[in-house]
Amino acid sequence: MYRIEEPFYFYLLAIIPAIIVIFLLVFWWKKRAQKKFANADLLKKLAPNSSTFKSVVKLVFLLLGITFLVISLTNPKMGTKLQTLxxxxxxxxxxxxxxxxxxxxxxxxxxxxxxxxxxxxxxxxxxxxxxxxxxxxxxxxxxxxxxxxxxxxxxxxxxxxxxxxxxxxxxxxxxxxxxxxxxxxxxxxxxxxxxxxxxxxxxxxxxxxxxxxxxxxxxxxxxxxxxxxxxxxxxxxxxxxxxxxxxxxxxxxxxxxxxxxxxxxxxxxxxxxxxxxxxxxxxxxxxxxxxxxxxxxxxxxQFSDYKDQFQWFLAIGLFFLIIDIFLFEKKTKWLRKVDLFGEEKSNK
CATH class of the missing domain: 3.40.50.410 (von Willebrand factor, type A domain)
Structure with missing residues (x-):
């Protein structure tokens, strides 16, 4: 059985929708600015490795990292044995x-x-x-x-x-x-x-x-x-x-x-x-x-001997954040062949 020691920290999860909104606004602003700067063909030549897909992937890893870090702050505990009192x-x-x-x-x-x-x-x-x-x-x-x-x-x-x-x-x-x-x-x-x-x-x-x-x-x-x-x-x-x-x-x-x-x-x-x-x-x-x-x-x-489990969530959160840091927004060679967002078709 699990027990949450500091549930107050769950309120920090409110920053996740805020980050998503900011991401969408910045994405919209970039697209608008790019259209004013050059047409699609020219943009393709200037930034051939630009990838919307990898930007979304980076956002997902960032949000997962924040989520697991917040969970670690609540300090989940697990009862390890039943005790009769x-x-x-x-x-x-x-x-x-x-x-x-x-x-x-x-x-x-x-x-x-x-x-x-x-x-x-x-x-x-x-x-x-x-x-x-x-x-x-x-x-x-x-x-x-x-x-x-x-x-x-x-x-x-x-x-x-x-x-x-x-x-x-x-x-x-x-x-x-x-x-x-x-x-x-x-x-x-x-x-x-x-x-x-x-x-x-x-x-x-x-x-x-x-x-x-x-x-x-x-x-x-x-x-x-x-x-x-x-x-x-x-x-x-x-x-x-x-x-x-x-x-x-x-x-x-x-x-x-x-x-x-x-x-x-x-x-x-x-x-x-x-x-x-x-x-x-x-x-x-x-x-x-x-x-x-x-x-x-x-x-x-009842369950007794509750032990801290925050370290697992902390480790997973840091893992996702590290991936986010080292993941670049440019296309990789294999990703160029995967046109999930129809980027190639839209630029033709």
């Missing part, structure tokens, strides 16, 4: 509502982004606890299985969106049922399910399903995002705002937070309901609850 913690599963109503902007930046902030910051407060993520709208799907890799959890979380779920709605019951499959440690006595939603479009018998899970030892905490006054659901096309969602009568749909549903779920499942419009409130609350919970020991396997 013993840890103590609890199991925490997040169920994130990604229905269209979560795009409402009655809280900044919108309900879904606020929910992601809460989950991400809660994960950052955890120690060696295991986490899992479920997303749901009209259906529920596993986004990330239970794991101790908190970095992976945050990475998968950022990709969660309504587009990942095929049908719309709020399948709370299905999300609750799916959560039951996440707790694969029979010896774990503390299991937490944190549901973050606006509570809208809830299903019947939600409390009964929550009660069943609670009887299996899972404590459910619900976090409500959105306001009681609500807000419209923005519609976007290719990232651009095109209006708001309307009903069959052409009226703008106003989505409101339904805290009563979330409160009812938490009440029957030995948990609590927390207002999520302020990020710090649920994060601090859940961090305190989990910190004070009894921890169980479990085993986890």
């Amino acid at each position: 013993k840890r103590e913690g609890v199991d925490v599963v997040f169920a994130l509502d990604v229905s269209k109503s979560m795009l409402a902007e009655d809280i900044a930046p919108n309900r879904l982004e606020k929910a992601k902030q809460i989950i991400s910051r809660t994960i950052d407060q955890l120690g060696s606890d295991r986490v899992g993520i479920i997303i749901y709208a009209g259906n529920a799907y596993p986004l990330l299985p239970i794991t101790t890799d908190h970095a992976a959890a945050n990475m998968f979380l950022q990709n969660a969106s309504p587009d990942m779920v095929s049908s719309q709605g709020t399948a709370i019951n299905e999300a609750l049922e799916l959560a039951k499959t996440y707790y694969n440690n029979d010896e774990q006595t503390n299991r937490f399910l944190i549901m973050i939603s606006d509570g809208e479009d809830h299903q019947e018998e939600t409390k009964e399903v929550a009660q069943t899970i609670a009887n299996e030892g899972v404590k459910i905490y619900t976090v409500g995002v959105g306001t009681e006054n609500g807000g419209p659901i923005p519609m976007r096309l290719n990232g651009s705002m095109i209006g708001y969602k309307k009903d069959s009568k052409g009226e703008t749909v106003i989505t409101k937070r339904n805290a009563a549903v979330l409160e009812g779920i938490a009440e029957v499942a030995n948990g609590s309901y927390i207002d999520g419009n302020s990020t710090n409130t649920p994060v601090k609350f859940m961090a305190d609850v989990i910190a004070n919970a009894e921890k169980n020991e479990f085993e986890t396997t």
Whole structure:
């Protein structure tokens, strides 16, 4: 398994398109200047060994060299062996509502982004606890299985969106049922399910399903995002705002937070309901609850003994740059016979 120690340096790759643009501009300028200086036949006689192909090849080697040098700066590391560790913690599963109503902007930046902030910051407060993520709208799907890799959890979380779920709605019951499959440690006595939603479009018998899970030892905490006054659901096309969602009568749909549903779920499942419009409130609350919970020991396997691999990328990058330095733009004898760009035909 690989690990990138300094991913910030990937931003340096932005110079590659800049170099390509400069190359094209200089190439265009040269061609234009040459046409003003002499016609094609005369240019052929004055510079018979001029080669566009070799100029492009030199550019490719230069760009490859820069790319590998940038990768070497990020210092890739590779785990050389698997190690089994013993840890103590609890199991925490997040169920994130990604229905269209979560795009409402009655809280900044919108309900879904606020929910992601809460989950991400809660994960950052955890120690060696295991986490899992479920997303749901009209259906529920596993986004990330239970794991101790908190970095992976945050990475998968950022990709969660309504587009990942095929049908719309709020399948709370299905999300609750799916959560039951996440707790694969029979010896774990503390299991937490944190549901973050606006509570809208809830299903019947939600409390009964929550009660069943609670009887299996899972404590459910619900976090409500959105306001009681609500807000419209923005519609976007290719990232651009095109209006708001309307009903069959052409009226703008106003989505409101339904805290009563979330409160009812938490009440029957030995948990609590927390207002999520302020990020710090649920994060601090859940961090305190989990910190004070009894921890169980479990085993986890992970890669260890990560070793630096930058030297390989550095060597390859220098190799391409050296080739670029010693590669001339003039045609070689064998290249004169290879007319890849139709240079010979264009000059006849």
